[in-house]
Amino acid sequence: MEIPFFKPVISKKSIAAVTKVMESGWLTSGKHCIEFQDSFAKYTGAKYALALNSCTAALHLALDAIGLKAGDEVIIPVNTFTATGEVVEYFKAKPVLCDVRKDTQNINEKLIESKITKKTKAIIPVHYSGLPCEMDTIMKIARKHGLKVIEDAAHVTPAFYKNRPIGSIGDITCFSFYANKCITTGEGGMAVTDNKAWFDRMKMMSLHGMSKDAWNRYDKKGSWYYEVVESGFKYNMTDVAAALGVCQLSEANGLWKKRSAAAARYGKLFKEMKEVVVQPEMKGCKSSWHIYPIRVSKTIDRDGLINHLAGKGIKTSLHFIPLHMHPFYRDKYGYKPDDFPTALENYKRALTLPLFPGITEREQKYIVNAIKEFIKG
Numbered sequence: 001m002e003i004p005f006f007k008p009v010i011s012k013k014s015i016a017a018v019t020k021v022m023e024s025g026w027l028t029s030g031k032h033c034i035e036f037q038d039s040f041a042k043y044t045g046a047k048y049a050l051a052l053n054s055c056t057a058a059l060h061l062a063l064d065a066i067g068l069k070a071g072d073e074v075i076i077p078v079n080t081f082t083a084t085g086e087v088v089e090y091f092k093a094k095p096v097l098c099d100v101r102k103d104t105q106n107i108n109e110k111l112i113e114s115k116i117t118k119k120t121k122a123i124i125p126v127h128y129s130g131l132p133c134e135m136d137t138i139m140k141i142a143r144k145h146g147l148k149v150i151e152d153a154a155h156v157t158p159a160f161y162k163n164r165p166i167g168s169i170g171d172i173t174c175f176s177f178y179a180n181k182c183i184t185t186g187e188g189g190m191a192v193t194d195n196k197a198w199f200d201r202m203k204m205m206s207l208h209g210m211s212k213d214a215w216n217r218y219d220k221k222g223s224w225y226y227e228v229v230e231s232g233f234k235y236n237m238t239d240v241a242a243a244l245g246v247c248q249l250s251e252a253n254g255l256w257k258k259r260s261a262a263a264a265r266y267g268k269l270f271k272e273m274k275e276v277v278v279q280p281e282m283k284g285c286k287s288s289w290h291i292y293p294i295r296v297s298k299t300i301d302r303d304g305l306i307n308h309l310a311g312k313g314i315k316t317s318l319h320f321i322p323l324h325m326h327p328f329y330r331d332k333y334g335y336k337p338d339d340f341p342t343a344l345e346n347y348k349r350a351l352t353l354p355l356f357p358g359i360t361e362r363e364q365k366y367i368v369n370a371i372k373e374f375i376k377g
């Protein structure tokens, strides 16, 4: 059997919607972006949403909007993708790495205050695997120290923290619509916020720092005149992508249900296996189940297991190689592997199993049996 790591679900309806845009004569940012933004704001409970070409762009614009400067510091979890750190580097500011919790592998909120200095401007919690971070504590720490909270919600669409949707809690929340994320536009992202000034700044900076956006410029009511008021970026989403995004968002709850059901099936299949630890359920939280990471006990040869599964046609992945283990961060800041013991331990013991809306019970049993087989030796 061949089981891919991920398979996106692209409905007939979305193919028709994208085709219609391609035939319309207007391909870049326009009414479909506006529709996607409006529906995404409603979905996440935020006032404003800005459609962009990636989550990395959203994080960059968010840090610009809160006024991050060279020499500032931003606290981020060590167990994340490099995008979370690189956006801080863009400003010649310092990503201050923080170890994670043993249970969720999310940023350990108990360690955050020990990382705060006079230079700290923000915290970027990452909702690892789609399981929300301990947001009440993080917001309390941020408010006490005058810090902003920019959420990296690349794994989220949707997730809930104490019945509140992710997107309605932090100062700015950034989502990803990369090809293998919960919903996709091929490449894409969204920044949401309740703050009009930040939204306006992000919007202006996403399109060259121009005081008018492209679609107003060519509108009948618009004019040829525009002003460049900043040296901005080119981060806008196309209408082709947004049309796909609108359809994907309308299907997001259905996709979520299927991923959640598949995650519950894995949970049951692993229940009796003491050698395998799965992502926990946190009280009052609902995970998006973007990915299904597991950790095997020290007695199991993890690399051998990955090879064994590959030999059985099962594609796996690993989330994440901790940032301090990558040459860039290691060499620039002089980190040693055991500077972040929990993330290091996760890195040694973890692998991520296939999880996507269409995965069948038969495929999941095949995967779990292959793992059992390896463990029994």
Ligand SMILES: *Cc1c(COP(=O)(O)O)cnc(C)c1O
Binding pocket: 053, 054, 055, 056, 057, 080, 081, 083, 084, 126, 152, 154, 155, 175, 176, 177, 178, 188, 189
């Ligand atoms: C995918 C991912 C990103 C980047 O998303 P893009 O849309 O590809 O820029 C950022 N953070 C995390 C944790 C991710 O997994």
